[in-house]
Amino acid sequence: MSLRATASAPEYWSEDAVALCSDLIRLDGQLGSSDERAGAEYVATLLDGLGIESELVESAPRRSSLVARVAGANPELDPLLIHMHLDVVPADASEWSVHPLSGEVTDDFVWGRGAVDMKNMAASVLTVLKHRVSTGRLPRRPLVLAFLADEENAGVLGAEWLVRERPDLFEGCRTAIGEGGGWSLWTSPEQRIYPVHNAEKGWAAIQVTAHGAPGHASRINDQNPIRVLAEAIGRLTSDRFPVHLTEGVESLLRVACDVHGLSFDPERPEEALPLLGFDATQIRSGLQHTAHPTRTSAGYQSNVVPSVATAELDCRYLPGRWEEFEAELHAALGDQVEVEVLARTLGLTPGRRNAENGVWSAASTALQAEDPTALVAPFMTSGGTDATHLERLGIECFGFSPVLLPPDLDFWALFHGVDERIPSQSLRFASRVLDRFLDSY
Ligand SMILES: [Zn+2]
Known part of the structure; x- marks a missing residue:
């Protein structure tokens, strides 16, 4: 073509x-x-x-x-x-x-x-x-x-x-x-959609810290901070963050459904995503808050359990919904780690x-x-x-x-x-x- x-x-x-x-x-x-x-x-x-x-x-x-x-x-x-x-x-x-x-x-x-x-x-x-x-x-x-x-x-x-x-x-x-x-x-050979945006998710860099009991790696140690950290950030899977339909994503999904002669179901917006082909993954990210671990740091020697382990998260939150994002993030991470916001933008409402x-x-x-x-x-x-x-x-x-x-x-x-x-x-x-x-x- x-x-x-x-x-x-x-x-x-x-x-x-x-x-x-x-x-x-x-x-x-x-x-x-x-x-x-x-x-x-x-x-x-x-x-x-x-x-x-x-x-x-x-x-x-x-x-x-x-x-x-x-x-x-x-x-x-x-x-x-x-x-x-x-x-x-x-x-x-x-x-x-x-x-x-x-x-x-x-x-x-x-x-x-x-x-x-x-x-x-x-x-x-x-x-x-x-x-x-x-x-x-x-x-x-x-x-x-x-x-x-x-x-x-x-x-x-x-x-x-x-x-x-x-x-x-x-x-x-x-x-x-x-x-x-x-x-x-x-969407089809007869129709191309050009998404033009005036809203953006906000961004935050967040540090997660686990403290534990340092010591010789030969001993039983259930307070190894690396394990505590790994369990916490291991729970940051996409299904831990619920779907929230916002105006910007809804408008695009509705246009895509119209093109295909389908009705849009706001209760199940993700069902319209396959209509978007390659772009489905990108638009999917707009239906929820996300938090990705992108850096980790801990330890200095293989036979020493360290006292602290940290991870940095790249977070993208729906604009204007910071408190909701924080609540979902804390629920996923649990109460064994400290959470600190290093930097943050507001996004675009x-x-x-x-x-x-x-x-x-x-x-x-x-x-x-x-x-x-x-x-x-x-x-x-x-x-x-x-x-x-x-x-x-x-x-x-x-x-x-x-x-x-x-x-x-x-x-x-x-x-x-x-x-x-x-x-x-x-x-x-x-x-x-x-x-x-x-x-x-
Ligand atoms: Zn760029």
Whole structure:
């Protein structure tokens, strides 16, 4: 099946997005071993060539974010913030088919770390700007473009820092688009749903500590803290957290049921998940709180029982329901361990969904012009984005980064995954959709 979604003539200008995405992938922004300076300077140079001034801001040496303002046809309108991040999670080259920083273009894909998270969107936005400048077309409203640092570390040195230290950079913005929504979810060859989100789960890093009786490992010891800890975190299975249906997941599941001519049962929302194909696992995470042990630490010698054992949990809670999550977490962990919240974001509570904000209709119009089967569905993402910080400035944030996928590609498995790649066709598609969006929103 062809990935081409529209019968309209190809627009060769959108080809630039492929080369740009490849370039951006080669600029190493892996957290832990590199930084965002090279990416920020590359974008600044490109914008400068288009006559667009930008400001490079550093929260720490070489931890660079770049912000630029672009004029709109109607300067009276409040500017649209488009936020993207320049950092990526690390990749282990030995696990990959190509080098993760190669930006290789083969088999009609651009390969490399950041291909879907989220140098793809940066490449498409820059392609649209290049085209608009060369053809003298201003976007309908002014734009604020933010290429941010440190998103993969909860935005501490990026969006969170900028919102606190440089809110002036976002002055006037009331609406933003960024990553996390806008991909094509195949329900049938005749219908693709594009989930666009304005709600996000909150995130918390939580430390669990077990204390016990240290001593020689040859002795009977029922207070071994490693065993106590293991039993506690071993109970954090997904079935320990009940299903809670929230507005964002319900709206997406209802659209999927409508497409298939089925009725939606709010008492059993999980029964609709198989309609979502590859995306079922991702959307399933939005039906409950989750807590995953991601690090453990204990002991120093194999024949010594230590006095303490710790684990770190990555927790994702439904927005606005922290107390409920804490109660479920404590019930699962039991009372033999101490629990400490190390860090936490609030997530994104649904904004004025479908009300006066024109993002939904502009996204629909832009998508349908390029994919006549497109149906936009509001949803809540179980991932976190910089929106959680930007919302504090009173900006209503949407996840809208258009992606057109072939039906056999598990998109969400590519995020932070091995062999991350984006179809070249999708980069062209995203450029054309965003271009249309900037005319109508
Ligand atoms: Zn991302």
